[in-house]
Structures are given as C-alpha cells and as structure tokens.
Amino acid sequence: MPDKTERTSAVEVFKAIGRFFGDFGEAVAHGDLWTRLSLIWMGAGYARRKKYFRAVVMTLFEIFIIWFTIAFGIRYVSKFGTLGTVKPEKVFNMQTMKNEWNDYDNSFQILLFSLFTLVVWLAAAVIWFTNVKKAYALQKLAEEGKHISTFREDVRDYIGKKFHVTLLTLPVLGVVIFTAIPILLLILVAFTNYDQNHMPPTNLFSWVGLQNFISLFGGGSLGASFGYAFVRVLGWTLIWAFFATFTNYFGGILLALYLNSKKTRLPKLWRTLFVVTIAVPQFVSLLLVRNFFSNGGIVNTICARIGLTGLLRSAGLISTSYIPFLSAPGWAHVMIILINIWIGVPYQMLISTGVLMNLPADQLESARMDGASRFQVFRHITMPYLLFVTGPALVTDFVRNINNFNVIYLLTEGAYTTTNQVLANAQAKEVDLLVTWLFRLTQDYYNYKMASAIGIIVFLICAAFTLIAFNRMIRGDREGTYQ
C-alpha cells in the first residue's frame, strides 16, 4: 500500500503541472500582441517593456537552440530509431585518388547525442513556456501601472530573493550531466545489443527490445548460461547482504555494550584500538587480508604447522595440501562474511556507542530497581531503543551491502577462479555480487548490454528495499515513542 503522504505528493505534482499549462493557456488567451509575439520571438515581451538586456539574452538563446537543432541535434535524433545503418568502409575517392573513410554512423555517438539533444529540447521547452508566462506577467504589471523591475534590480535579485537560483544552477547541472543522463543512457543501452561484437566505431549496434532481460531470466540463446548465473549470483547477493548486515549490526551493538560496561578499564584505549582497523583504507586492509589467507599464505603455513590442515584433510573437508580459504566455494563464502565482520563491526560499534550514550537513563535505573536481570534490561529496554533509533539504517545498510563492491572485489579478484563451466560462460563466479559481475562484464568483456540490464535489476531491488525503509521511517516519526 502506498503511503498517504506519497499519494498526496503525487497529486501535488500533477496539480503543479496542470497549473503550469493553465497559466500558459491564460497567457496566450489574454496576452496582447507582444505577449503573443513571444511565442515566436522569445525576446518580444521583454523588448516591449524596455527590458533590453533580457530581450537580447532570450533572442540569443532562441537562435542558439535553432542552430543547435539544425546543425547538431537533428542529425542524431533522425537516426535514433535505427542507431545508424552505414558501416565504416574505405571508399575510393575519384578527386583525391585515395582510399578514404566513408561518412559512417557511430551507434554510441547517435545514442548519446540524441539523448543529450532530447534533454536540451526538454529544457528549452520549459524555458519557452515560462518565457511566455513571464511576458504576460510583465504585461499585467504594465497595465496595472505597477513598477517594472530594472536591470539593476534584476541582478540584485540573484543575490536576494532568487539567490537559490544562483546557488543551485551549477550543482543541478552537475547532477544532470553526471548522474541523470548517464542513468538514462544505461537504461537505453539495456535495450540494445552493445557488446564486443557490436563495438562502435567498427561495428553498429541496434535496438533489441527486451532480449537482454529475456536472456537474464533464462530465455533465448544466452539464457542457459546467463539465466543460470543470474539466479546463482542474485541468490548469493541476497544471502551476503543479509548476513553482512546482521552480523555487523548485532556484532557492533554487542561490542559497544561490552566496551561501555562499567567493568571495562580504559574504554577509550580499547575503542581506539578497534577503530584503527577502519581508519586504514579498505584497499590496503582487504588486499592485505587476501594475502594473509591466500593458498600459500601465512595462515596456511601456521595451520599446516599446528596440524590443522592435516586434520581437515583426514576429515575429508579439504582435498588440497592447503586450506582454500578464499579459493573454493563454501570456504570463500564463509571467509568473506567473517572478514566483513572484521571490517564492519568497529564502525557499527562507533555508531552504537553514540546511540547508547543517549539511552534513557531513568528507564534503566528503574528497571534495575525493580530487580530486572541484565538480560531483561537488554531485551526490553536497550534493544528496542537501539532498534528504534538505528532500525531505518539497517535497511540502508542492507542496500549498501547489495552494492558492496570493495569487500568482494578486493578479496576475490585474482584469487578466486570458478570451476563451474556454466558460470564461467557467463563470466560470473560463485562469489560474485551483481555489481562485481557487471563491473567485470564492462571492464574485461565489454558486454555492456548485459551489464546495463543487470544494472537496472540492481536498481529495482535497491529501490524496493529503500521504499520499504522510507515508509517505516515515516511511521516511526509519527509514533514519537522516545520524544
């Protein structure tokens, strides 16, 4: 069930859009000649009210958009439907008497620039509509004999009333170019056959509809390998995210409680010792641990010396002369979760310590007075409070662990080779998360189409979990139990 607040906000959005076009309609219906002329010449309304600077800016903007469309945009958007048809070829040129490249299409260029053009057009359309409305507003001001702001006042507005425009323009532009457009591009690529056999500029790629998603769910020619790998990798991703989140969460809380106990001597010193492990960057600590536990590494030497390796071999648990901590399925899965405890628990301990400091002391004291045992206090006071405060973070941590690239990649890349031929055909491994799999698909195998399709699935999973967390948080706020 969607939350009530969500529904109202959706209604608000539609209302706002309706108002936007309503105002525009009114402007066209009641506007004078100059306002209507703004429909064609964007500077007209400003020019009439003697706002010449704005008139010039809007005119130049209009000219730029027309030039952009004719000289640049239309060339790519017209080929958007096919993503290009002309392959690069050497053609003999009669005039220069040489072999020259023909005017070939680059599918990726077409896709990227079409998308860019569409975004520019959308922005231009919004500005065009707003411009007409502004011209009408100016007309009304003039009719009512009110003061029309001068150029100087307009400029001052940008550090006054409209300061937010000054502040937000660059950051929003950055986000649009480096996050929004790439995400749209990724979504588009998921519906093409962009892979190493269709690499621009030497080859073209084209739209394939839902083909990549069908392969991912076990259909089509690639379904046998990719469908199987997808289920395996997705399964491990969820198992990993579950264990990584809960072991760290409860491990952190237990460690924090233990360190906070009155019996601990020098709690600050101990806390600092634990924090040292998270202050070392992950690419150092994880790469180190990978070699610590490698097949010929120091831990294996020690295990062999104390006879543990022999013991395990005679028990039939291993068939090699070493313990395959990070190189055999099962062993690697368990080790990864254990190493993640090592990496993550101190961090969770810091957070929990902060929360525990604010634990309602009166409740604790009165519970003790009533003769509650320590476990009862923990079960009925400490834990509910911690869950209330850090519960929403639990879900965000879960989502973060679904995308926990560092731990998996740094621990297993180069150390773990799969023996499962079907997985290997899909370039996957037993220990892969969806994100490490798609990273390898793009970086080593240029299989962009499957990587994009996996990316969209990852997004859907993350979005679903985050929405659940969001709803919980809103409900939690309303209760206000601890306020």
Added chain:
Amino acid sequence: MKEKEAREIHKVKKLKENRTSTIAVHNIVIAVLAVIWLIPIIWLVCTSFSSYPGMNTSTFFPAEWSTANYAKLFHPDTVAQFPQWFKNTFIIACFTCVISTLFVLMVAYATSMMRFPMRKPLMNMAVILNLFPGMLSMIAIYFTLKFFNLTNSHIGLILVYSASSGLGYLIAKGFFDTVPRALCEAAKLDGCSEAGIFFRIILPVSKPIIVYTVISSFLGPWMDFVFAKMILNAGISEKYTVAVGLYKMLDRSLINNYFTQFCAGGVLVSIPISILFVIMQKFYVEGMTGGAVKG
C-alpha cells in the same frame, strides 16, 4: 519493606558485578578481541619492515628487519612510482574537495534556508537519484568519458568525484536546519541580502559542518578504489592514484618483488588518512549535536 529488599538485592548484585575476578575476565575478553582485530594491522606494519621483497609465508614476523622498503618507495622504478601516485591523488583530492564542498554547502543552504516552488520536487528527485548505486551511473559515465577520450585522465576522475556531489547535501542541510531562524530574520530586517546571510551569518557559525564536509570530500579520492580503477584502466603507471597503484603492485607477476613495498606504501597512506579520519569523526559528532545546543 519490599522496596528495601529490592534495594538490598540490587546492592548485592552490584557488589558481585564489581568483584575483581569478573572484571579481570571481562577485560581479558576485550583484550583477546582487540588482538584478533589488530593481527592483520600488526602484520602489515611488521611486513613493511621486512628485508625480503616478497610475501613472507613461513613466519609471522620477518626474519630480517630493514627500512629498505620505505627507501625504495621514494626511489621509483617503472612499476612503483609512489611519490607520483601520491602527488596525483593529492591534486585530484584538492580539486574534488574545493568543488564538492562548494556544491554541498550551496545546495544545503538553498534547500534549508530558502523557500521556493521547486524545492520539494528537487529534493524528491535527489532521493530517487540517490537510490541508484554510484556504480551504475559510473558505467554509463565510463562509456561517455571513453567516447570523449577522458578516461585515463585526471580531469575525468575529478569530474566523476565532484560533479554529482550536490546530491550529498543532507548532512549539511540537517545542520543548517538547526541554526536559529531569528538570526536570519533579524539580518533581513537590517537589509541584508540572502547572499549576505549565507556568507556573513551562516558560514561563520557552521565551522564544524564545513570542516566535516572539507575533510570527507578530501578523503573520498584517497579511500576510493573502484572509480579510479575504472577510469585509469589503461595501465599507465604514472597516472595512477595511490589506490590503483598499490592494487597493481599485487598483480600475480609482481607480488613476489613488491609485496613488502605494498605494505610500506599502505602504512604511509594510512597514517595521514587515519589522522584526518579521526578529526572528521570528531567534527561529525559536533556537526550533528553542535547546532542543536545553539538552537
């Protein structure tokens, strides 16, 4: 009567809890845990002082101690160019730090202190965009940067780190939200513009959150591995950041000659990062609580 009894029991329990033997057991357990947590770190430091270049697999402590690995780091060869990597990362981190701090503070101020029609829609859009893991947009950015020949360049990496940083505005906004409104209203009545309020009133009282933002955006490029690995993938050693460089030292063909140098490099980058990290933690807490006290 009953209450008194309960109090007695409570006292006895407390006495029992504080007996020296239980305290000793308690602290020994903590010590054992701390040792487990520190073993890899100790191994890192010890190995960095080993005179043997490869991984020491027979004993925990190196057989012969030397500081040669640190000396070698500062005499770069074709593979290990630690000073160059350090410089690269430092430059990238400085640019990223300036751009992202500005972006974060700008967005936080606009969304916290000002009211305008697009405020809510923009914030909702930010929530949705934040749902996409950075990895995913990264792949599409990679296609695009490759197309414009910006992969394997520091400009590309700086853009990747800082261009979308405006999305991380929530913590700073939370701080600005706690700055008392009366302060701004008074300034407005005195004829102060919004920009004036931003620079003369809000920024001076926001020191903790500014320091936090500066340090965390400076640390980003130092701690990051995946984006650097993706953008600097051509294998040109002199362009690497510290993270990619150290990672490449452990390639199967190099590990036997460079493992202890890797450890030395790891120790060297960890020291400044740890210091900044601890400072950041302190300011993070201050940033979270400082405003509330003032309000």
